[in-house]
Amino acid sequence: MSVNTDRHQTAATRYFEAWNATDPEALGKAVAAAWAPEGSYTDPLADVSGHAQIAAVIAATHARFPGFVFRPLGAVDGHHDTARFGWELVNEAGGTPSGGGSAPVAGFDVVTLDEEGRIRRVLGFLDRVPAGA
Secondary structure, three states: OOOOOHHHHHHHHHHHHHHHOOOHHHHHHHHHHHEEEEEEEEEOOEEEEOHHHHHHHHHHHHHHOOOEEEEEEEEEEEEOOEEEEEEEEEEOOOOOOOOOOOOOEEEEEEEEEOOOOOEEEEEEEEEEOOOOO
8 A cells, every 4th residue: 555645745846856957056956955965866877876976967867868857757656765756858849847748768766765855765767768878
């Protein structure tokens, strides 16, 4: 049985704010708000820890996909200190974050939260990735 709480939703909202920040200062602040200082991020293409390394992965993603934003797919599902949610990377050209545009990358993430609701660990799974990524 899953129970989505405000704590899980808030963590996911902060997570997407970090992934959608493009200005370096805003990115640093968003990562610090979303992740615990010792937080980590792991997916098939990255395995990093700490705010600076997480921000670098996010910045590299924006460099590879300029003009794209991350948007959630479906509801956040969570229990205890763990949540999961789907997402896709969407090209805003000709659309909006909640509307049209292509989505070359999609997946889902499982996050573990600390006592303050910040992310300790992200385990990311990629369901759709462009060739050569």
